[in-house]
Amino acid sequence: MEREEKVLRRKRRRLRVRKKVFGTPDRPRLCVYKSLKHIYAQIVIDPPLGPCKVLTGASTLSPEIRNEVKRLKGKIEKAKLVGRLIAEKALKLGIKKVVFDRAGYKYHGRVKALAEGAREKGLEF
Numbered sequence: 001m002e003r004e005e006k007v008l009r010r011k012r013r014r015l016r017v018r019k020k021v022f023g024t025p026d027r028p029r030l031c032v033y034k035s036l037k038h039i040y041a042q043i044v045i046d047p048p049l050g051p052c053k054v055l056t057g058a059s060t061l062s063p064e065i066r067n068e069v070k071r072l073k074g075k076i077e078k079a080k081l082v083g084r085l086i087a088e089k090a091l092k093l094g095i096k097k098v099v100f101d102r103a104g105y106k107y108h109g110r111v112k113a114l115a116e117g118a119r120e121k122g123l124e125f
Contacts, residue, residue, distance in 0.1 A: 014104030079110040083117025
């Protein structure tokens with residue numbers, strides 16, 4: 001019963017966040033998903049009509065950082081590394097400003113570390 005309530009609370013938070021946060025071509029959305037083992041980040045444009053368009057993505061499974069992830073201990077350090085990678089990819093595409101979509105997750109721990117890693121590399125929220 002407790003797990004169902006937790007999932008429901010996150011869904012409500014996610015909907016509340018998504019009402020206000022949407023990606024435009026000049027300021028795309030940086031969305032985060034985390035599983036128990038991994039963390040994923042994507043940069044997305046939400047057109048007015050139709051499906052969203054994914055510009056780039058990064059995760060702890062990305063080939064560019066897979067070896068570094070293996071030697072790091074702790075999920076927070078891994079999330080920070082993913083944040084740095086997504087920022088590098090965004091800057092290569094000419095994206096400097098994004099809106100941060102935390103997808104209903106509370107802004108602490110791995111989500112916060114990913115955001116800080118992206119900010120370190122020059123991405124602006």
